[in-house]
Amino acid sequence: MPSTPTRLMSSALKSVLVPELKAAGFAGSFPDFRRDRADVIHFVSVQYDKPGTAFFLECGAHPPGEKTTSWGDVVAQADLRLEYVPLTERARLQGRGGEGGSSLAEGWFSYEGFGDSPEPYRLLAASVASMLPQIEGWLAARERGPNLSTMATA
Known part of the structure; x- marks a missing residue:
């Protein structure tokens, strides 16, 4: 199977980033990770763009326990994912941060044109x-670092 840029990027993230997440107490498998604590559940997820040339990391926190969705479904704590965290409680780590939750790919981590070398x-x-x-x-x-983009208004 030929190596595509997204496969090469995923391989690099798995070998370099994932061990750092695991060392910080996150569990899970690429691209979705969680860290369960007594008072909060933390989530980190790697999100790629459709063309496969850029990505960002999205993170959020959710209180422990089950969640009742707006449509009435009850989600067990073990089944919670980042998608259940309200947008205003999430942040994106990107190549360039900014207010307002920028979804513009030019702010994401780009690997377009990296070629076939894994380096x-x-x-x-x-x-x-x-x-x-x-x-x-x-x-x-809720500290906003220079590479974070949020939807939070405060």
Whole structure:
């Protein structure tokens, strides 16, 4: 099976970023991770664009326990995912941060034109891993680092 840019990026993230997430107490498998604590559940997810040339990390926190959706379904704590965290409680780690929850791909981590060598993908993955303290700051105290984009109004 030929290596595509997205496969190369995923491989780099799995070998560089995922061990950092695991060391921080997150469980799960690529691209979705969670960290269950007594008072909160933290989520981190890798999200790719459709063309397969860029990505961002999205994070959020949810109180422990089950969740009743707006349509009445009850979701057990074990089945909670980032998608159940309200948009205003999430943040995106991107190449460039900004207010208003920018979804513009030019702000995302781009690997367009990286070619077939795994090295540039690993370097980008290492750069993203070095920004994980910004995710921790958001999850702990809603601190907005320079590479975070949020939907929060406060």
